[in-house]
Amino acid sequence: MLERRAQRLAIMFVAPATIFMLAVFLIPLWKVVSQSFTTMDGHFTWAGYAELKTSILFAKVMWNTIEISLMATVVTLLFAYPLAYYLAKQPPRRRAYLMVFVLLPFWTSVLVKSFAFMVVLGENGFINQGLRAIIGGDLPIKLLFNRTGVMIGMTHYFIPFMVFPILTSLLAQSPDLPKAAQLMGSGAMRIFFKITLPLSMPGVMAGSLLTFILSLGFFITPSLMGGRKDMMMANLVDFYMRETLNWPVAAAIACLLLLLSLAFIGLLTRIPGGKSVLGEAG
């Protein structure tokens, strides 16, 4: 009796979100899938996928997208983990105050930021001017309009997405564990690698996945801050969608991108701690 009531309650809580997701996610998703098999005048076609099979551009851009996304995820993780670790060690009040700074990148639009970066990172930006003043010479370091620029821009955007899940899993750890390990004679390094890091893996996985999936669909930052080789999948979708009105190809790319993301999620679940992606305890 009680169980059935709990069940009914659960349905009541879950239903609104489910209906919402059906309407705004699953139905449009189905439309995208069916568009990838439909010509502009409504007939069945394989042409979208056939086109991609032979397209060198598609192959290059696909590889580019994976490469940039993986790099962005790793670089973001390297910056975000120490940051989260430091935040976790702070007293709550100070932490709350510091967290505002982590959120700063969210407060300006990508477009505005990208132009602001030019002032800092450009050939005559602060950094290069500073280097010239210190080291002398006239060799600007190219920090913008190449892969470095893309990485700086994307990392800057993704850090909050990585910091918060990691911070949550670090804060969830019992403070008694490292103390116990210390009593047993463990050094700081050993405590970190044997206890803190493994226990924070769910956060690392969640953050990495979030970052990776978001980067797969990114294109403004690579387009504004990258060089001629840094084209991403989303640019290609946009091109087929709006410039040439070849919607079957645009939809086919979107579907393949989705499959790619699913494949990566699948891979993640196979590495240690990766199960947490699916909501299971690491």
Place this chain on the structure above:
Amino acid sequence: MAKKTKFIDITKKTAGPTRRTFLVTSGATIAAAAATSGPLIIVPGKAKAAEKVVFATWGGQLQESLTEAYIKPFTKDTGIEVIVTGAPDMAKITAQVKAGDVETDIADLAGSYVVPGDKNGLWEPVNTKIVDRSNILDPKFNRANQQGYYTYAGGIGYSEERNPGDKHPSNWVEFWDVKKFPGRRGLRTRPGETLEVALMGDGVPGNKVYPIDVERAFKALDRLKPNVTNWIAETPKTVTLIQGNETDFTYAYNGRVYFANREGAKLGWAGDQAYIAPNWISVVQKARNKEAAFKFMNSLLNPERQAHFAKLMTYSPVVKGADKFISPEVKRLLPDPLNPNSCFENVEWWGDKNEELTKRFKEWLMV
């Protein structure tokens, strides 16, 4: 009631069509409901009086100038309200036409939208009973489904501080001459405009660019590639890169350079040999306010308003008689759209080659 221009945030759905659809689809129900519930009563005449046109155009300075030069006087003359929505998006318009529920009545088109849109039945043939084309400067500005109503020009932008006097290339052959004019170049990331400019850089006269010799254009681009430090996707960067000292000589538009200078930049623009393109406008098929839209299109060819717009934007007029309203100072800033040295956009040649050539161009960029 609606005698003023209304701006609508691009992110919001326009209020007008929604109400209209509402009235059309559920008129009967409402009439019944209105009998019982007071506040819902809608006078039929009120909806009819609000004649209007929904116009999709690019925002910013351009939109402000269009409003000043064209929209305000048009609404004053005719009482037709012009509702400006966000950037014309061919995907969105296609979706609207396919669904038979067209929100946009009239749209500014990029050159690449013209022929693919014609083929997909997006653009309505120009109603020449309403649009008077007798005044036009050149038949090139008239197409069956489009009207060109101003022209812009792509030339060579540079910094007058870093490259004063004649220390800058003044035509495309010189732009390609990296020995005589060393410096970082900027070009667009798309084949349209870039292939044309490359041929001129290789010595082809502007009026002989079409039909484009694609192989020759790519060979010319191969030569310049090591000196092109920036390939530009976003139009604002055509000037900001020069201002930020990231490039020295960049493919840039006269209007953009003019506005940057008005805000204090010191940029030069060499346009004796330019890429000239009309801005095309089309009424959308199945548009709700076709007649009003064509009336608006006709008003865009009014010489006095053309002159006013030219003064605001430095984009050149396309009708005879606009000249006499333009002061000599403004005239100096306007590129001659019929300059034989320049290359005049040929959307017909591009036709459906855009897809193939864009693929090739982007592949070429990536190696």
